[in-house]
Amino acid sequence: MNSIRIHPSDNVAVALEPVGKGTVLTFGDISVTALEDIPQGHKVALSDIREGENVIKYGFAIGHALCGIPAGTWVHTHNTATNLSGEVEYSYHPTHPVIESVEPETFRGYLRDDGRAAIRNELWIIPTVGCVNDIAKKLVSDNQDLVKGSVDGLYTFTHPFGCSQTGADHAQTRKLLASLVRHPNAGGVLVLSVGCENLTHEQFLEELGDYNPERVKFLTCQDVDDEFRAARPLLEELSAYAQKFTRCDIPVSELVVGMKCGGSDGLSGITANPTVGRFSDMLIARGGSTVLTEVPEMFGAEGFLMDRCADEEVFHKAERMLNGFKDYFIRHGEVVYDNPSPGNKQGGITTLEDKSCGCVQKGGSAPIADVIGYAEPVVRKGLNMLYGPGNDLVSATAMTASGAHLILFTTGRGTPFSAPAPTLKIATNNRLAQKKSGWIDFNAGSITQGESIDDAARRLYSLVLEVAGGRKTKAEENGFREISIFKDGVVL
Numbered sequence: 437m438n439s440i441r442i443h444p445s446d447n448v449a450v451a452l453e454p455v456g457k458g459t460v461l462t463f464g465d466i467s468v469t470a471l472e473d474i475p476q477g478h479k480v481a482l483s484d485i486r487e488g489e490n491v492i493k494y495g496f497a498i499g500h501a502l503c504g505i506p507a508g509t510w511v512h513t514h515n516t517a518t519n520l521s522g523e524v525e526y527s528y529h530p531t532h533p534v535i536e537s538v539e540p541e542t543f544r545g546y547l548r549d550d551g552r553a554a555i556r557n558e559l560w561i562i563p564t565v566g567c568v569n570d571i572a573k574k575l576v577s578d579n580q581d582l583v584k585g586s587v588d589g590l591y592t593f594t595h596p597f598g599c600s601q602t603g604a605d606h607a608q609t610r611k612l613l614a615s616l617v618r619h620p621n622a623g624g625v626l627v628l629s630v631g632c633e634n635l636t637h638e639q640f641l642e643e644l645g646d647y648n649p650e651r652v653k654f655l656t657c658q659d660v661d662d663e664f665r666a667a668r669p670l671l672e673e674l675s676a677y678a679q680k681f682t683r684c685d686i687p688v689s690e691l692v693v694g695m696k697c698g699g700s701d702g703l704s705g706i707t708a709n710p711t712v713g714r715f716s717d718m719l720i721a722r723g724g725s726t727v728l729t730e731v732p733e734m735f736g737a738e739g740f741l742m743d744r745c746a747d748e749e750v751f752h753k754a755e756r757m758l759n760g761f762k763d764y765f766i767r768h769g770e771v772v773y774d775n776p777s778p779g780n781k782q783g784g785i786t787t788l789e790d791k792s793c794g795c796v797q798k799g800g801s802a803p804i805a806d807v808i809g810y811a812e813p814v815v816r817k818g819l820n821m822l823y824g825p826g827n828d829l830v831s832a833t834a835m836t837a838s839g840a841h842l843i844l845f846t847t848g849r850g851t852p853f854s855a856p857a858p859t860l861k862i863a864t865n866n867r868l869a870q871k872k873s874g875w876i877d878f879n880a881g882s883i884t885q886g887e888s889i890d891d892a893a894r895r896l897y898s899l900v901l902e903v904a905g906g907r908k909t910k911a912e913e914n915g916f917r918e919i920s921i922f923k924d925g926v927v928l
Contacts, residue, residue: 437884439474440706441466441482443495448479448511450493450702450784452884455480471508476865477702477784477848479511491516491786494705496739498789511786518787520736520773524759528751531743535802540722542685544905546586546623549648553690554620555841555904556858557681559583559590559674561626562617564640565598565633571663572628578664579671585679587623588906590671593856593919599633605925608810610635612921614643615811615837617652621857623681624651624674626667631658650677683906689723691904692814694835694843694857695798696730698828701848702784703864705794707892708846708880712862713800714893715844715900716819720802725817727840728799729824729831731761735773736789737796741821745804753807757823764924779849798846810922811837829853829920836919842903844896850875854911856919858903861910862896877903877910 441449441463449461455474460467466482474480479493485505490497499516509515546554559582561572572592583590593616597609613635617625629637637656644652653670660666695712697704716726734741738758745751765772773788785791805818811834814820824834832843832855840857848864850872862878863869869879878899880892903909911917 437886439480442493442706445492445495447481447483447485447492449482450706451476451478451480452703452706468508471506472510474510475784479702479784479786481505481507481509481511483507485511490519493790494793496737496789496793498736498793499787512784513781513786516786518736518773518789520788524738526738526742526751526755526758528745528748529743530745533744533801533803535717535721537723538718538721540687540689540724541901542687543691543901544683545686545690546620546681547684547686548620548681552620553686553841554623555691555906556588556621557586557623557678558588558621559624559626559671559678560616560622560856561590561592561628562613563592563594563598564613564627564629564635566594566596567599567630567633568628568657569594571657575626575628575664575667575671579668582671582675584675586682587675587678591856591917593917595919595921597921597923598635600928601634602926602928605923606634608923609921610639610643612811612833612837614640615813616856616919617644617647619836619839619856621841623678625653626670626674627652627654628667629654629656631656687723688719688901688904689817691719691724691900692727692839692841693719693724693900694727694729694832694838694840696828696832696835696843697795697798697846699847699849699851700780700783700785700791700794701864703881703884704785704846704848705797706864707883708848708862708864709794709797710889711880711883711892711896712798712844712846714889715896716798716800717802718893718897720800720818723817725814725820727814727820727822727835727838728796729822729835730795730826731757731823732765732788732826733792733795734758735762735792736787737792740793740796741799741804744802746806746818750804750807754804754821757807757821761823783848798844808838810834814839825922827920829855829918830922832859833919834922842900844900846880852911852914852916853918854909854916856917858909859911860899860903874914875910
């Protein structure tokens with residue numbers, strides 16, 4: 437199979453492998469000869485498309501023809517443009533999708549004192565300000581001997597913020613960092629400050645709320661003569677506390693899994709993203725939760741999502757989130773709908789609608805249980821939509837802060853980064869999986885060779901349980917993990 441027509445109403449097909457000029461493509465009663473070479477992941481017209489006529493993929497309009505496009509022609513940015521503009525007034529026509537319940541399996545995780553599940557038992561050093569980043573990194577380097585017993589690792593997540601910020605940005609940094617401190621994968625946390633930053637200790641305590649002093653310790657570097665000597669006993673206490681936790685059987689209904697794509701290509705919406713969507717439905721059927729973000733990459737694909745909102749309250753929250761993000765673009769004088777990156781375009785993604793319709797495949801078919809704000813926790817079981825941008829590091833950090841135990845990250849181009857939560861990389865195509873085996877954990881490119889999406893999803897589900905039970909992702913093996921905080925304001 438060298439190409440696929442995703443939906444019966446599509447007037448384009450997608451090349452699953454490079455298609456040479458003169459190749460005959462057949463889809464039922466439709467047969468077309470390629471008039472030019474079609475790169476892998478790119479689109480070919482299945483019929484003549486008139487100037488101004490919609491280009492249909494996934495059963496949705498992904499843009500319109502800028503000129504007449506004869507059947508067999510390569511369809512891309514040179515002859516297709518977006519249909520999107522401005523805010524949209526959405527109307528709610530609930531479809532009430534049903535996911536049949538399944539008895540949950542178990543995974544080998546950690547059960548915290550407050551009853552929450554975890555898949556890692558790590559020590560984290562959280563800097564409240566960028567000034568102490570290098571101190572935090574040296575503390576990690578100098579105290580690796582405390583990684584013992586059931587402690588899985590000692591890490592820090594550096595960033596440039598926490599001072600010289602005002603208003604919403606200052607509040608956002610504070611909220612994000614406090615959410616990370618609360619993350620269950622951290623068996624013990626040292627909050628590291630310098631002492632004169634405008635994210636004060638008192639502010640941070642207020643944001644954090646109730647906490648277990650055995651699990652969370654604080655050190656302000658300006659208050660002590662030697663911060664390295666002062667930190668050691670605190671880290672020893674945290675290590676001793678974390679070592680009391682050991683792996684036990686926990687129902688998968690306690691898992692929260694983030695879903696993200698980056699470095700996408702034309703196969704993302706055909707192989708890896710639908711596989712993640714099917715996985716999401718499988719986990720939700722067992723009582724678990726998934727998180728879908730990248731709000732700009734929902735623009736143009738709202739038809740896949742909005743009518744699946746569980747009720748009108750959730751629908752209106754989704755409506756506010758979508759149009760609110762458009763307002764964010766407009767406030768900054770940016771074009772709302774010019775989103776696909778150069779790499780996306782090279783991989784075959786033409787317009788934002790094209791990207792979005794592929795992106796939201798990760799959401800499967802389950803009802804949308806809730807819409808949550810940046811760094812807000814998942815509180816409702818099921819599929820959650822999270823306010824966040826498309827940027828890989830920012831949105832993966834936001835999903836971690838909302839409580840995702842691990843993140844499924846699909847990619848057609850490849851990317852090595854990881855969030856603080858284990859980040860499992862899923863290739864959309866065989867070439868990437870083979871070329872970047874040091875980055876990729878799972879190959880969904882097998883779907884282009886005949887594996888069903890259901891079978892791929894079952895393989896992915898099994899791998900997720902292994903990772904939840906302690907198997908390291910490739911990014912973890914490489915020591916990759918970092919954060920990036922969403923910023924939208926003045927630096928003093």
